[in-house]
Amino acid sequence: MAVDVEAPGLTPVHRELSRAYVEWLTPQDRQPFRPHVTLMNKATVEEAKAALAELGAGWSAFDSHSPALLLWRYLGGPWESVRRFPFTGRAG
Template sequence: MRGAFSRQDSQPWRPHVTIQNKVTADAARQLHQALEGKFEPRPGTVTGLLVWEYFGGPWRPVRRLPLA
């Protein structure tokens, strides 16, 4: 699928949770500072992937891909 994704979406997979989106850099820094001292990593298991699409909103689930 080379060339089918934007540069941002072509980056290596780094699982994460999005807490904020489309906020100012200052707002993001403030929240990061407030949360970083409370963060505790914990183990987890990936059981599958969810595919979503967004064409101006809202997000819509498209497919569930379970992992064997």
């Protein structure tokens, strides 16, 4: 279960990174960009329905911002934090 994220400024960042690292992208990485926050992963249908019922009643959109882009490496199960890239506000 996921929540869509409206972040127009994120699309150009994603496009630039995709172009720079095209030779290393997996088929999953090459899918259309749909920013989202994953609330549940690998849940059963019953678990997802129960969570949606619980969250749905009180869920509302909210504004937020991100101070940086985080790079993670997938290790076949766990993830490893690799680097933090702060947003400086300067065009690169």
